Amino acid sequence: xxxxxxxxxxxxxxxxxxxxxxxxxxxxxxxxxxxxxxxxxxxxxxxxxxxxxxxxxxxxxxxxxxxxxxxxxxxxxxxxxxxxxxxxxxxxxxxxxxxxxxxxxxxxxxxxxxxxxxxxxxxxxxxxxxxxxxxxxxxxxxxxxxxxxxxxxxxxxxxxxxxxxxxxxxxxxxxxxxxxxxxxxxxxxxxxxxxxxxxxxxxxxxxxxxxxxxxxxxxxxxxxxxxxxxxxxxxxxxxxxxxxxxxxxxxxxxxxxxxxxxxxxxxxxxxxxxxxxxxxxxxxxxxxxxxxxxxxxxxxxxxxxxxxxxxxxxxxxxxxxxxxxxxxxxxxxxxxx
Amino acid sequence: xxxxxxxxxxxxxxxxxxxxxxxxxxxxxxxxxxxxxxxxxxxxxxxxxxxxxxxxxxxxxxxxxxxxxxxxxxxxxxxxxxxxxxxxxxxxxxxxxxxxxxxxxxxxxxxxxxxxxxxxxxxxxxxxxxxxxxxxxxxxxxxxxxxxxxxxxxxxxxxxxxxxxxxxxxxxxxxxxxxxxxxxxxxxxxxxxxxxxxxxxxxxxxxxxxxxxxxxxxxxxxxxxxxxxxxxxxxxxxxxxxxxxxxxxxxxxxxxxxxxxxxxxxxxxxxxxxxxxxxxxxxxxxxxxxxxxxxxxxxxxxxxxxxxxxxxxxxxxxxxxxxxxxxxxxxxxxxxx
DNA sequence: CTGTTAGCGCCTTCAA
DNA sequence: TTGAAGGCGCTAACAG
Numbered sequence: 001x002x003x004x005x006x007x008x009x010x011x012x013x014x015x016x017x018x019x020x021x022x023x024x025x026x027x028x029x030x031x032x033x034x035x036x037x038x039x040x041x042x043x044x045x046x047x048x049x050x051x052x053x054x055x056x057x058x059x060x061x062x063x064x065x066x067x068x069x070x071x072x073x074x075x076x077x078x079x080x081x082x083x084x085x086x087x088x089x090x091x092x093x094x095x096x097x098x099x100x101x102x103x104x105x106x107x108x109x110x111x112x113x114x115x116x117x118x119x120x121x122x123x124x125x126x127x128x129x130x131x132x133x134x135x136x137x138x139x140x141x142x143x144x145x146x147x148x149x150x151x152x153x154x155x156x157x158x159x160x161x162x163x164x165x166x167x168x169x170x171x172x173x174x175x176x177x178x179x180x181x182x183x184x185x186x187x188x189x190x191x192x193x194x195x196x197x198x199x200x201x202x203x204x205x206x207x208x209x210x211x212x213x214x215x216x217x218x219x220x221x222x223x224x225x226x227x228x229x230x231x232x233x234x235x236x237x238x239x240x241x242x243x244x245x246x247x248x249x250x251x252x253x254x255x256x257x258x259x260x261x262x263x264x265x266x267x268x269x270x271x272x273x274x275x276x277x278x279x280x281x282x283x284x285x286x287x288x289x290x291x292x293x294x295x296x297x298x299x300x301x302x303x304x305x306x307x308x309x310x311x312x313x314x315x316x317x318x319x320x321x322x323x324x325x326x327x328x329x330x331x332x333x334x335x336x337x
Numbered sequence: 338x339x340x341x342x343x344x345x346x347x348x349x350x351x352x353x354x355x356x357x358x359x360x361x362x363x364x365x366x367x368x369x370x371x372x373x374x375x376x377x378x379x380x381x382x383x384x385x386x387x388x389x390x391x392x393x394x395x396x397x398x399x400x401x402x403x404x405x406x407x408x409x410x411x412x413x414x415x416x417x418x419x420x421x422x423x424x425x426x427x428x429x430x431x432x433x434x435x436x437x438x439x440x441x442x443x444x445x446x447x448x449x450x451x452x453x454x455x456x457x458x459x460x461x462x463x464x465x466x467x468x469x470x471x472x473x474x475x476x477x478x479x480x481x482x483x484x485x486x487x488x489x490x491x492x493x494x495x496x497x498x499x500x501x502x503x504x505x506x507x508x509x510x511x512x513x514x515x516x517x518x519x520x521x522x523x524x525x526x527x528x529x530x531x532x533x534x535x536x537x538x539x540x541x542x543x544x545x546x547x548x549x550x551x552x553x554x555x556x557x558x559x560x561x562x563x564x565x566x567x568x569x570x571x572x573x574x575x576x577x578x579x580x581x582x583x584x585x586x587x588x589x590x591x592x593x594x595x596x597x598x599x600x601x602x603x604x605x606x607x608x609x610x611x612x613x614x615x616x617x618x619x620x621x622x623x624x625x626x627x628x629x630x631x632x633x634x635x636x637x638x639x640x641x642x643x644x645x646x647x648x649x650x651x652x653x654x655x656x657x658x659x660x661x662x663x664x665x666x667x668x669x670x671x672x673x674x
Numbered sequence: 675c676t677g678t679t680a681g682c683g684c685c686t687t688c689a690a
Numbered sequence: 691t692t693g694a695a696g697g698c699g700c701t702a703a704c705a706g
Contacts, residue, residue, distance in 0.1 A: 018683055018684085020683080020684095029692070029693045030683095030685090030693085030694095031692075031693060031694080031695095032691090032692065032693070034684065034685060034686085035692090038685090043691050043692080044691075044692090048692090062465070062485075062488060063683085063684075064467050064682090065465070065467070066403045066407060066412060066466065066467060067407055067682075067683035067685090068683080068685075070404055070683080070698045070700095071685045072684085072698090073698080075403060077446075084432055085428045085431055085432040092422075094422055095421055102448070107446055107447075108448075109414075109445065109446050109447070110417075110435060110444075110446070110447040111445075112435045128399070128402070129402050129403065129444065130353070148399075264628055264629040267629055291598075291601055292601040355698090355700085356699065356700065356701095357699080357700095365676085366676070366677045367699095367700080367701090368676080368678080368702085369676065369677070371700065371701060371702090372675095380675050380676080381675075385676090400700075401700075403699085403700095404682090404699035404701090406682090406700095407682045407684095407698095408682050408699090408700055408702075409682090410682080
């Protein structure tokens with residue numbers, strides 16, 4: 001029995017039909033069957049193509065994409081790295097990202113990288129696919145590690161940890177933050193408190209810097225700071241620490257979740273639906289803020305533009321150019337501002 | 338040049354090193370290199386293993402999992418099918434599911450199947466991987482289609498559309514629903530309104546049936562019904578329709594999101610933090626309900642148990658047994674109940 | 675323990 | 691246009 005030549009009648013009937021089976025049934029060579037089944041136009045006589053297609057249909061043949069990719073050098077798989085799912089500041093963003101990736105004919109491999117250790121585990125255990133591209137939300141991975149992890153040059157960094165070789169998409173946070181703070185200044189805010197996330201993240205460090213700079217420019221005094229971790233619970237903790245005696249005129253939170261926690265602690269004090277002793281500003285512009293319970297003024301960016309930029313890098317012809325796309329942010333006023 | 342034998346010095350240096358390169362550098366056969374690199378213990382002399390490992394490290398060798406899977410007949414890939422991401426009634430569930438799957442050494446392929454048409458597209462275009470298993474949340478896919486789509490016998494159905502050949506995990510909704518309704522009865526509720534989702538879903542049809550049955554048993558009269566689509570917006574619409582003149586003593590929503598929308602519309606009428614003219618019951622027990630703004634009594638299940646059941650099916654030795662695992666649901670009382 | 679050999683399923687030269 | 695042959699990267703079976 002020669003290579004890849006089988007007698008379908010004798011072989012295991014539960015086995016998935018391969019292109020060899022199709023070729024045999026159609027009475028053509030494997031190469032001819034491959035050409036007939038190919039999406040791109042290849043030289044096959046119309047009559048043979050017909051026979052091959054009929055045979056494939058009869059057998060219920062479906063190509064093994066993994067085997068294809070072995071020769072094609074492209075698996076049509078994109079890895080998406082996140083810390084945890086909770087980090088997805090907005091599911092809408094994610095949903096449209098996945099839809100767009102699938103729309104481009106690729107599938108999405110979802111990789112949850114909870115901490116630095118698991119990045120190392122991945123590298124050590126070699127349990128990473130050779131994917132076409134990787135999109136990195138997770139804080140815990142730098143561009144070089146991800147390139148090595150997935151053996152891919154096309155690594156799109158969204159966490160600020162890009163380098164010269166990998167493209168990145170980053171939100172231009174300074175603009176929106178300045179808009180929010182100058183809005184506060186116009187409302188007569190003189191003193192402010194800042195609730196931050198883990199300062200280990202580069203993104204967060206930069207964000208804090210923008211707040212401080214804008215407050216300085218607008219002549220608002222930063223009288224207190226509280227370090228949280230982006231979570232709702234840490235926002236509640238911040239309320240206890242900041243909303244006592246000398247409460248600032250405005251409290252800026254570097255995540256909406258924290259602002260929500262803070263708001264909930266204060267909720268009983270304001271039947272009007274918003275705090276009166278201070279103004280409250282969040283960050284992320286979660287779609288949840290359109291619910292009446294959390295009318296928090298916030299800073300966000302256009303999700304469509306963000307996804308567009310990612311897709312552009314994904315489909316760019318030159319895979320290894322390390323360009324950085326900037327996405328504008330904007331301030332949205334709601335009841336609390 | 339014979340099969341798979343290369344001279345590394347001459348070959349394209351940007352090419353990823355293969356096991357042949359490692360073997361050549363270590364001065365052993367490819368088979369020996371494969372054995373040395375294998376996770377499971379295989380016969381290799383300690384000295385050779387040493388040399389191979391050193392060579393692999395020097396070259397930065399990483400096995401191509403896709404090529405491995407071609408011979409191993411297992412890709413270590415699990416497909417997860419969802420409608421949209423919004424459908425994930427709780428991200429926590431999803432997060433731990435993915436963590437557990439990755440913990441078992443498999444990766445997760447995320448497939449968004451927005452409608453019936455895309456299921457057909459998948460089948461027609463053949464752009465589906467031969468995965469080890471598929472986990473189906475999406476309403477739009479039945480067991481047989483998914484088995485064909487992914488060429489896998491191991492299809493775990495969570496949408497109620499399982500058949501004799503595929504295992505399933507389903508929440509035992511009747512229990513929790515009855516708990517909620519008998520709780521309402523004990524509070525003196527005599528009349529009820531029901532806000533439902535799309536009744537095209539089998540799960541939803543069954544759910545509505547449980548509500549009706551339990552209301553009957555407890556002697557509560559169902560005086561009004563409103564059809565929504567599980568969304569927050571449709572909950573708001575329900576409020577307009579149901580909370581007017583002849584408002585029921587209790588309103589039961591088949592999703593928490595709808596209950597939240599309904600609550601928000603009524604919010605201004607109750608400074609006490611909850612509606613007073615009627616009791617409100619949701620479904621899903623979202624973690625969001627632990628926030629003070631939405632203290633909605635709700636019905637849910639133990640996420641851990643649910644994930645455990647899925648993983649059990651995933652790792653079961655007999656792939657094609659179609660057992661159905663039932664997960665208990667329970668009622669949780671909050672302010673609105 | 676070792677290396678040789680024969681594939682996994684597919685695609686792509688390359689002569690004919 | 692066609693089919694034979696070789697190879698993608700890896701592992702398993704088989705002699706030694």
